[in-house]
Amino acid sequence: MKFSPIISVILILSASLNAMAPKEREQVRQSWIARAELLQNSALQQPEVEPSEHVPFQQNCHICHLEKDVRDFRTLECGHDFCCECLMNIIYTAICNESTAQLQCPNEQCANPISNQDIRIITNNDGCILDAIDCIRNKEWIRKHTKPCPKCGVNIEKNGGCDYIDCANCKHGFCFNCYGSHHVSGCTQPTVNPLS
Ligand SMILES: [Zn+2]
Ligand SMILES: [Zn+2]
Ligand SMILES: [Zn+2]
Ligand SMILES: [Zn+2]
Numbered sequence: 001m002k003f004s005p006i007i008s009v010i011l012i013l014s015a016s017l018n019a020m021a022p023k024e025r026e027q028v029r030q031s032w033i034a035r036a037e038l039l040q041n042s043a044l045q046q047p048e049v050e051p052s053e054h055v056p057f058q059q060n061c062h063i064c065h066l067e068k069d070v071r072d073f074r075t076l077e078c079g080h081d082f083c084c085e086c087l088m089n090i091i092y093t094a095i096c097n098e099s100t101a102q103l104q105c106p107n108e109q110c111a112n113p114i115s116n117q118d119i120r121i122i123t124n125n126d127g128c129i130l131d132a133i134d135c136i137r138n139k140e141w142i143r144k145h146t147k148p149c150p151k152c153g154v155n156i157e158k159n160g161g162c163d164y165i166d167c168a169n170c171k172h173g174f175c176f177n178c179y180g181s182h183h184v185s186g187c188t189q190p191t192v193n194p195l196s
Pocket of ligand 3: 149150151152153154167168169170171172
């Protein structure tokens with residue numbers, strides 16, 4: 001156990017007090033209490049730490065508006081920092097909604113995407129969360145870049161500029177843009193997206 005200097009002095013003096021007569025002991029004790037109080041007051045007026053050591057230990061989170069320990073904050077790649085709990089909420093919401101659309105810096109002027117590196121820092125390298133987010137990102141990529149073949153349903157990724165493609169699975173030829181099968185290039189029909 002570590003005592004402050006004032007308490008330590010009182011403890012040492014208390015030990016020698018026991019050897020005195022009760023009346024004398026009480027007088028000495030009172031004078032020491034007065035002395036200790038004096039010391040205590042001057043200690044309060046003069047902080048022991050130097051001004052340079054006055055680091056703010058509490059910080060306000062701009063999401064939950066709570067004052068929290070600075071160690072409970074994480075800084076995103078964009079430089080904005082929020083409390084861990086709020087950032088975890090964003091990640092959990094993304095996993096629950098199976099969408100990374102809201103996985104971005106909560107600062108509305110910023111809205112920088114929360115990267116996998118950010119997620120590693122926020123979750124202390126939680127592999128399960130990282131896998132879940134990766135899985136969602138993959139699904140989103142597939143949804144964005146591939147379409148199922150209108151005949152056999154196999155997902156087809158479009159590569160190159162030509163809209164007209166042949167299904168690698170069933171060889172069915174179709175237009176990647178409108179799903180029609182009667183033109184070779186320069187599709188002017190509305191885009192058909194069966195997965196969204
Ligand atoms: Zn917060
Ligand atoms: Zn930001
Ligand atoms: Zn096919
Ligand atoms: Zn077309």
